[in-house]
Amino acid sequence: MIVVEGLTKMYGSLKAVDALSFSVSRGEVIGLIGPNGAGKTSTLKCMVGIQAPTSGSVRIDGRDIVTDAVEAKRRLAFMPDEPQLFEYLTVREHLNLVARLYGVADYAGRVPRLLEELELSGKESALPGELSRGMKQKLAIACGLLHDPPVLLFDEPLTGLDPLGIRRMKQTIVDRARAGAAVVVSSHLLHLVEEICTRILIIHRGTKIADGSLEELAARSDLSAAGSDLEQIFLRATGQAETDRAS
Amino acid sequence: MTHAFLYLTACSLKNRLWRRLRRLREPRYLAGLVVGLLYLYWFVVRNQMRAPRRGRTDLTWLTSFAPDIVVGGAVLLWVVAVLVWLWPFATRTWTFTAAEVQFFFTAPLTRRQLLNYKLLRSQVGLLFSVLIASLFTGAARAAVAGRWSLLLGGWLLFAAIFLHVLGANLTKSSFRAPASRVPWLAWASATLMIVVSGLLCGTYLVHARALVSRPLNDAIFGIVELGRVGAAPFALWPFRAVLAPIFAETPLAFARALGPALVVLVLNYVWVLWSDANLEDAASAAEQRQAQGRSAPAPVVRPAPFSLAARGRVETAILWKNTILLGRYVSLRLVVRVSIPVVVMAVVFGLNSKGGSLAPLLLMLTVFATVVGPFMIRNDLRHDLQRLAVLKTWPISGRELLLGELLAPTFLLSAIVWFLLAVTLALSPAWKDGPIDAVGRAALLVSVGLLAPMLIAGQVIIQNAAVVLFPGWIATGGARARGIEAMGQNMLMFAGTLLALAIGVLPASAIAGGLGYVLYLFLGWPGLLPATMLLASILVVEAGLVVMWLGRVLERTDPAQVEIAE
Numbered sequence: 047m048i049v050v051e052g053l054t055k056m057y058g059s060l061k062a063v064d065a066l067s068f069s070v071s072r073g074e075v076i077g078l079i080g081p082n083g084a085g086k087t088s089t090l091k092c093m094v095g096i097q098a099p100t101s102g103s104v105r106i107d108g109r110d111i112v113t114d115a116v117e118a119k120r121r122l123a124f125m126p127d128e129p130q131l132f133e134y135l136t137v138r139e140h141l142n143l144v145a146r147l148y149g150v151a152d153y154a155g156r157v158p159r160l161l162e163e164l165e166l167s168g169k170e171s172a173l174p175g176e177l178s179r180g181m182k183q184k185l186a187i188a189c190g191l192l193h194d195p196p197v198l199l200f201d202e203p204l205t206g207l208d209p210l211g212i213r214r215m216k217q218t219i220v221d222r223a224r225a226g227a228a229v230v231v232s233s234h235l236l237h238l239v240e241e242i243c244t245r246i247l248i249i250h251r252g253t254k255i256a257d258g259s260l261e262e263l264a265a266r267s268d269l270s271a272a273g274s275d276l277e278q279i280f281l282r283a284t285g286q287a288e289t290d291r292a293s
Numbered sequence: 294m295t296h297a298f299l300y301l302t303a304c305s306l307k308n309r310l311w312r313r314l315r316r317l318r319e320p321r322y323l324a325g326l327v328v329g330l331l332y333l334y335w336f337v338v339r340n341q342m343r344a345p346r347r348g349r350t351d352l353t354w355l356t357s358f359a360p361d362i363v364v365g366g367a368v369l370l371w372v373v374a375v376l377v378w379l380w381p382f383a384t385r386t387w388t389f390t391a392a393e394v395q396f397f398f399t400a401p402l403t404r405r406q407l408l409n410y411k412l413l414r415s416q417v418g419l420l421f422s423v424l425i426a427s428l429f430t431g432a433a434r435a436a437v438a439g440r441w442s443l444l445l446g447g448w449l450l451f452a453a454i455f456l457h458v459l460g461a462n463l464t465k466s467s468f469r470a471p472a473s474r475v476p477w478l479a480w481a482s483a484t485l486m487i488v489v490s491g492l493l494c495g496t497y498l499v500h501a502r503a504l505v506s507r508p509l510n511d512a513i514f515g516i517v518e519l520g521r522v523g524a525a526p527f528a529l530w531p532f533r534a535v536l537a538p539i540f541a542e543t544p545l546a547f548a549r550a551l552g553p554a555l556v557v558l559v560l561n562y563v564w565v566l567w568s569d570a571n572l573e574d575a576a577s578a579a580e581q582r583q584a585q586g587r588s589a590p591a592p593v594v595r596p597a598p599f600s601l602a603a604r605g606r607v608e609t610a611i612l613w614k615n616t617i618l619l620g621r622y623v624s625l626r627l628v629v630r631v632s633i634p635v636v637v638m639a640v641v642f643g644l645n646s647k648g649g650s651l652a653p654l655l656l657m658l659t660v661f662a663t664v665v666g667p668f669m670i671r672n673d674l675r676h677d678l679q680r681l682a683v684l685k686t687w688p689i690s691g692r693e694l695l696l697g698e699l700l701a702p703t704f705l706l707s708a709i710v711w712f713l714l715a716v717t718l719a720l721s722p723a724w725k726d727g728p729i730d731a732v733g734r735a736a737l738l739v740s741v742g743l744l745a746p747m748l749i750a751g752q753v754i755i756q757n758a759a760v761v762l763f764p765g766w767i768a769t770g771g772a773r774a775r776g777i778e779a780m781g782q783n784m785l786m787f788a789g790t791l792l793a794l795a796i797g798v799l800p801a802s803a804i805a806g807g808l809g810y811v812l813y814l815f816l817g818w819p820g821l822l823p824a825t826m827l828l829a830s831i832l833v834v835e836a837g838l839v840v841m842w843l844g845r846v847l848e849r850t851d852p853a854q855v856e857i858a859e
Contacts, residue, residue, distance in 0.1 A: 057853075096685045097851055115848070119688035130683045134592040134621040135614065145603045146610040147687050153603050173592055 047228035052102035077243035123190030329781030367532035446538035611697025667752035692844030733818030
């Protein structure tokens with residue numbers, strides 16, 4: 047469903063993403079983790095068409111994000127860490143706009159269910175300025191889920207959510223994957239990744255340093271000393287990468 | 294504590310200046326600075342340095358009118374004060390930033406210390422404003438004691454106005470509490486304002502009929518004269534006191550005028566210090582407004598202009614969104630701001646033509662809406678470019694996005710222009726009785742009605758093209774860059790827009806104009822119609838080509854290139 051091949055992103059002379067390749071199948075939830083400045087957000091931005099890759103390609107359901115951008119974007123939703131909303135549109139108007147952009151003919155029936163699922167019922171006429179940080183995040187996610195995309199990309203999806211919201215959000219992500227969506231979750235919350243992701247991709251300085259299920263990573267000879275704890279695996283993998291780099 | 298506030302003020306000034314200097318490394322700011330400085334030199338400094346010569350504006354005659362100007366100015370100040378007291382919203386005198394609230398409101402500081410800090414910070418801006426104002430009033434300086442009287446007198450005046458507005462806002466916020474908890478000072482100051490206004494209103498109402506029947510110039514002098522009658526001089530005393538130093542003709546007269554002005558200033562200062570009951574509430578509201586944008590008021594939910602179906606062209610969705618944007622920010626305040634100059638001009642035109650036609654004013658507004666409107670109505674990419682990262686995730690092409698963004702300002706301004714044209718034609722008796730017959734008038738109306746939207750759309754396209762091609766040269770969202778270099782940048786962009794419009798319109802106009810002239814010789818005024826349609830068709834094709842090309846550029850634009858103005 048998602049195929050990333052040799053993705054490279056340069057900012058001037060800085061190489062943020064370096065020949066990154068991976069794929070995500072239907073029903074898979076992949077956790078994209080890495081230290082600050084590893085290139086996670088740049089990777090996500092290139093995958094959703096916000097930034098153009100310097101080289102390499104990203105295909106969403108077989109559509110190239112650069113050469114067939116409109117069709118590729120119809121099939122995905124990106125939920126950024128900081129919700130970007132129009133401060134002058136109400137909750138319902140945001141969903142109305144998204145419905146038109148994605149051509150969701152039956153949106154009137156979907157909206158109440160979605161608002162209920164994301165605990166936004168009763169807030170239909172509220173402006174973003176009247177919503178809490180967590181509610182804004184939920185609205186951004188509702189906008190992303192409205193057209194029921196087969197590809198979902200989340201950047202720190204739990205930021206600002208209360209405990210109940212966190213539990214519901216994790217369930218939402220898992221449910222969508224079970225329904226056949228390919229999901230990418232970028233997060234520093236390793237327990238979240240460990241809990242909901244079927245595969246983990248660790249990147250460091252723009253390159254892939256580990257890719258596989260938690261069991262597969264734990265079984266790798268260079269990471270075996272870390273046991274099956276993702277935090278230890280992460281620290282060992284990124285520390286090892288630094289050592290390799292120094293030598 | 295004063296040292297800490299002085300330190301903060303000095304550091305802020307130093308760092309702001311340093312940041313402005315550093316950004317001059319970017320060519321756009323350097324070019325803007327050069328243009329801005331050239332403008333200031335040409336229209337201000339050069340004017341100041343030149344020796345007086347024949348034909349140059351001589352304003353020494355102002356000296357003989359100084360007492361009248363002081364009384365007239367005092368009446369004007371009173372009107373402003375009344376408006377401030379009656380205005381239902383707090384004005385922007387409270388501009389505590391989020392950082393100031395975070396650091397100072399949680400620090401062990403008294404309210405008065407905070408107020409003093411706010412007053413101290415405000416003086417920097419006031420002094421700068423007065424300095425600039427004194428530069429632009431070089432010719433008028435001949436009528437006063439000298440540069441320093443203008444500078445010091447101007448500062449006294451602005452500081453007094455600032456303090457009074459601040460005090461009025463604090464007093465108004467005191468009245469939101471239950472009557473039993475309203476402080477005595479709030480009652481006292483409100484009562485004083487009512488007494489002063491009552492005395493002055495009484496004086497003017499008694500003579501209202503006589504004033505209205507006089508010509509405009511006489512009526513103005515009548516208003517000034519009435520300021521010297523009965524109790525009016527006493528009621529106007531504080532307003533005259535703060536104006537008098539500016540118009541003092543000699544250093545001695547200035548020194549004499551200084552005392553009463555200082556008394557008014559100190560009284561206002563004490564009033565503000567004693568009216569600090571609602572500081573936190575007022576500051577908190579101001580902070581919220583500032584967090585929403587430098588000049589943006591909070592949006593107010595109003596019904597959408599039309600319902601948006603789930604299927605259809607995406608351009609309509611963007612038009613819908615941007616029309617909502619405009620509707621949600623049009624406030625009573627904005628309507629009043631726009632209406633005041635229009636009403637004043639209407640009254641002036643009406644008086645001069647003894648109740649005659651408003652057609653010249655409406656025509657002027659039509660031209661204004663066509664030429665300046667596209668720079669002012671910005672509910673297009675100039676507002677949305679800050680959200681480019683979101684727009685780029687939408688499944689639409691750059692051409693569709695750009696076209697959708699252009700629609701809202703173009704439709705709105707076209708509607709305004711059509712309305713003004715229709716009213717102009719309906720109201721103008723000269724037009725009705727003129728040499729052009731009914732068919733000719735209809736042909737002219739249709740021609741202008743067709744071309745005005747083309748000119749508006751052309752300018753909107755150019756402005757949006759500039760924001761896509763040169764992100765950073767045009768401010769996006771509600772932010773505005775400030776400083777001489779920003780002023781120069783704006784002038785460059787204005788000139789560039791007019792030049793681009795000329796390049797786009799003139800060749801087509803030459804072709805259509807030639808055709809129109811030939812057809813006019815044979816068909817009269819109706820001959821204009823085919824020429825206008827030809828011109829409109831050429832402009833539509835040009836616009837279409839530009840939109841297609843710009844759409845591709847927009848698809849390649851990196852959101853990281855879009856800079857938020859300071």
